[in-house]
Amino acid sequence: MRMIDFDRLAQQALQDPRVHARNAFGAPGVAMVTRLVDGVRSIFEVLSPESLVNGITVISPQQPDQVPECASGLDCQEVMSIHDMPGEFRQSLTAVVLEGGKLHASGQVLPVDAAAASDAVYSFHPDHGEAIHVADREFVPDNPTDSLSAFAVPTFSSLESALARYAADFARFGELGEIRNVWRDQKRLMFRRRPEETMRRALETHLVSSLRETRDIEVRPESNVDESHPVDIRVSFTNNRVAIIEIKWMGNSADDNGGRHVIYRDARAKEGATQLADYLDKNKARATGQQVTGYLVILDARRQRINPTVTSISETHGMHYRDKPVEFAQELLDRADFAEPVRMFMEPVYT
Amino acid sequence: MIGVADASFDVLAIVSRLGAMRDGVLEGEVHMIAYLAYLLSLYAGDGADDWGYGFVTTESAAPFSEEVDQAIMALSGVGLITPAGPILRGGKLSSDELQRWASFPRNAARLPIVTAAAEATAQLALPTMVRGLSQEPQLRHAAEAGGLRALPDPAGLLDLKEHFATVDRVFDGGLVDRGSPDLDEELIVRAVLWLDYLQASNAAVAPGDGSYEDD
Numbered sequence: 001m002r003m004i005d006f007d008r009l010a011q012q013a014l015q016d017p018r019v020h021a022r023n024a025f026g027a028p029g030v031a032m033v034t035r036l037v038d039g040v041r042s043i044f045e046v047l048s049p050e051s052l053v054n055g056i057t058v059i060s061p062q063q064p065d066q067v068p069e070c071a072s073g074l075d076c077q078e079v080m081s082i083h084d085m086p087g088e089f090r091q092s093l094t095a096v097v098l099e100g101g102k103l104h105a106s107g108q109v110l111p112v113d114a115a116a117a118s119d120a121v122y123s124f125h126p127d128h129g130e131a132i133h134v135a136d137r138e139f140v141p142d143n144p145t146d147s148l149s150a151f152a153v154p155t156f157s158s159l160e161s162a163l164a165r166y167a168a169d170f171a172r173f174g175e176l177g178e179i180r181n182v183w184r185d186q187k188r189l190m191f192r193r194r195p196e197e198t199m200r201r202a203l204e205t206h207l208v209s210s211l212r213e214t215r216d217i218e219v220r221p222e223s224n225v226d227e228s229h230p231v232d233i234r235v236s237f238t239n240n241r242v243a244i245i246e247i248k249w250m251g252n253s254a255d256d257n258g259g260r261h262v263i264y265r266d267a268r269a270k271e272g273a274t275q276l277a278d279y280l281d282k283n284k285a286r287a288t289g290q291q292v293t294g295y296l297v298i299l300d301a302r303r304q305r306i307n308p309t310v311t312s313i314s315e316t317h318g319m320h321y322r323d324k325p326v327e328f329a330q331e332l333l334d335r336a337d338f339a340e341p342v343r344m345f346m347e348p349v350y351t
Numbered sequence: 352m353i354g355v356a357d358a359s360f361d362v363l364a365i366v367s368r369l370g371a372m373r374d375g376v377l378e379g380e381v382h383m384i385a386y387l388a389y390l391l392s393l394y395a396g397d398g399a400d401d402w403g404y405g406f407v408t409t410e411s412a413a414p415f416s417e418e419v420d421q422a423i424m425a426l427s428g429v430g431l432i433t434p435a436g437p438i439l440r441g442g443k444l445s446s447d448e449l450q451r452w453a454s455f456p457r458n459a460a461r462l463p464i465v466t467a468a469a470e471a472t473a474q475l476a477l478p479t480m481v482r483g484l485s486q487e488p489q490l491r492h493a494a495e496a497g498g499l500r501a502l503p504d505p506a507g508l509l510d511l512k513e514h515f516a517t518v519d520r521v522f523d524g525g526l527v528d529r530g531s532p533d534l535d536e537e538l539i540v541r542a543v544l545w546l547d548y549l550q551a552s553n554a555a556v557a558p559g560d561g562s563y564e565d566d
Contacts, residue, residue: 002491002552003510004517009548014523016547018474018540022522027533030540037474043371155374155477157437210475213379215411215485215494238379238481240411289410 015145017132017139021120022055022134028062029120033134036060036120037151039097042082044152047090054092055125056264057110062118066101070114071096074106122147144175145209159213159235159243163342168204171299171344178202182299184254187349189306189313192252194258199247199299200232213238242292243339244279248272250326251301251346258308269298269326273341296341298326303348304309316351357403358418358450359426360458361385361465366432367441367449368469374477375438378423379413382406383481386502387546388413388461388468390487391538394515395464395529398501403461406502412485412494414502467538474543483550488514518545 013019021029040058041222047056061068067076074094079085081101085093089107090122096104110135115121124130130149132139143150158163170179172190179202182195211217233245248269254261276294283292302321303313322345332338364386369376372424376384389402404418423439426432433440453462472480484490489507493500518541519526527537 002486002488002546004514004545005552006517008521008552009517010521010542012548012551013544016540016544018543019521022536022540027536030536034474034539038470041372041473041476141450153476157374157377195387207480208482209476212374213377214478214482215413216482238383238409238411240409282496298428315533322533 011128013093015139015142017120017134017137018135020139021134025062025118029135029334031058031131032062032064032120032171033171035064035097036122036132037236039095039103039120040149040151042085042101043085043093043095044149046082046085047093049124049126049148049152049312052088052093052124053126055109055128056093057112057115058095058097058122059110059115060097060122061116061121062120067096067098067104068116069117070116070119071104071106073181074108074110076104076106079103079105144205147209149179153209154336155210155212158205159211159295160315160342162207162211162340163295164211166203167342167344170202170206171346174301174346187312188301189252189303189318189348191249191251191301193253193255193262195249195253196232196247199249203245203247203297204233207233207235210236240290242274242290243295244292245295246272246276246279247297247299249301251299251300251303251309252306254308261308265302266326269296269341269343270328272296272298273332274339277332277335277338280335293337293339295339298341298342298343299346301348303344312346312351313348317348318348321345323348354418355421355425357457357461358385358416358422360452360461361388362419362422363431363441363449364424364462364465365453365469366426366439367445369473370432370439370441370445372473375440376436376477377437378439380472380477380481381423381439382419383413383484384417384468384472385416385419385465387471387480387542388465388485390511391467391542392461392464393508393511394538395527397529399508405493408490408493408500408502410499412490412499414490463535464538467542469534470535470539471542471546474539475546479550480546483546483548486491486528486549486552486566487511514545515541 010068018030021033029232057136059068075330089105092107092109094106094108094110098104110120112123118136122132140152147153170176173179178198181198182191184190184192200219206215214235215238218234220232231244232247235243250264250268251265276296280294304317304320325343328341362381366380384407404416406414406416408416427434431445452458476477488510489502489504492504492507534536
């Protein structure tokens with residue numbers, strides 16, 4: 001039986017604003033912080049953190065039926081729900097979360113220290129990050145995602161949607177989150193040497209935070225020829241479905257000196273498809289009623305006229321492969337357990 | 352019939368609370384949250400057979416309740432919850448009806464517990480809650496043993512009590528008072544801590560620095 005490690009749990013409790021609020025204010029403190037988190041999540045359902053270029057402050061007063069004094073100096077409007085938020089409040093916002101989901105909102109950003117010490121406050125600014133402030137302490141939420149806020153992560157009920165979102169928001173420009181660490185240069189011309197581990201972890205981060213109905217997500221451990229984990233990511237869903245994801249990259253990689261230059265093109269992706277199909281075949285007998293589907297994810301950074309000495313690229317050469325998919329064998333694509341390969345073209349900075 | 356009535360109240364409460372979120376709530380998640388509410392009732396001191404309906408584990412060790420399933424169908428049929436594809440949503444009608452049902456003594460007693468389960472889920476975000484709950488002792492036992500199993504699992508129940516006792520130690524040994532007017536807040540703060548711990552303890556082990564494999 002997996003026991004709880006008390007010391008780890010106690011350490012985690014020290015980082016939980018709800019626990020701290022309970023210790024400081026009792027049950028009303030817990031209610032205050034939960035209202036705050038609810039309010040922040042609902043605001044981020046409508047306003048993206050990226051749009052709040054001047055920041056946001058959200059206040060949850062201990063007395064949820066009263067507008068706190070700090071807000072009295074602001075030009076506020078009463079808003080019955082977040083969906084009624086005026087358009088002009090989309091770049092900077094102070095919102096007081098009241099009973100019944102009502103908001104008292106202003107287009108000015110109230111400094112955190114203007115709020116009462118007895119209230120809970122959330123602050124976010126794209127340059128400074130986010131924090132929850134309660135009872136004289138500041139809590140920075142753990143945010144392993146690639147979103148600017150831990151409270152603004154969309155969720156997906158299908159792996160296909162999650163992968164499509166990853167392709168559009170992260171892989172395409174390759175500069176948000178962990179995926180930005182795959183590049184050898186700032187213009188995203190080539191990968192650094194051996195980018196595979198970073199690619200696995202970046203995609204895992206995205207899936208862990210956004211994919212719903214998952215019981216477990218396993219990433220292949222770093223080892224040589226690990227027969228027990230031949231695919232990169234394995235997702236176990238709560239409805240007995242399993243998705244196994246093989247990640248391949250196409251493009252060029254080299255070390256900082258231009259040495260160990262590796263070039264991968266279509267053959268690499270096709271090899272990945274064959275590997276995946278082989279794995280599906282070998283593991284059919286062990287599937288024990290699980291519905292296993294294989295996904296080939298291809299991170300495509302192919303460029304024309306590229307080598308380690310190139311320092312800039314034209315649009316023509318940089319984007320040449322954007323609309324050039326890989327052709328896979330039809331018998332693979334016809335397999336019921338083989339999902340359509342997902343190619344994510346990663347754009348360079350071109351001149 | 353009491354079981355389906357209890358499940359109907361729980362489903363209505365869960366969907367009313369979470370169905371308004373952008374991403375709504377999926378049927379499987381409703382089963383998970385109802386199961387979490389059941390676990391919180393045990394934490395609050397109720398007996399294992401007091402909840403009104405039971406659960407089994409599916410082949411993938413997820414909790415499932417026949418009564419919850421019937422409740423979802425019945426509530427959808429009368430328009431109190433609205434399926435939108437795989438997503439279940441509530442609305443003003445479901446909120447109003449929930450308030451009315453909550454006035455009955457049996458439902459009033461379970462409301463703070465179901466509220467705590469739904470609110471803990473809202474605090475954590477659904478993927479975190481689901482992955483955390485999948486690691487609770489009874490579901491872990493089921494996953495390891497395999498096959499369909501009725502819940503509660505006696506061995507898992509003992510382990511669960513150990514978990515709860517450890518969580519109580521974080522709060523200086525303070526036990527949850529079933530009759531307290533602050534029951535939902537006390538359960539929320541414990542449930543969030545416990546589930547967040549469980550999902551973090553099961554996080555994938557990140558590969559260490561070292562030599563890269565030849566691909």
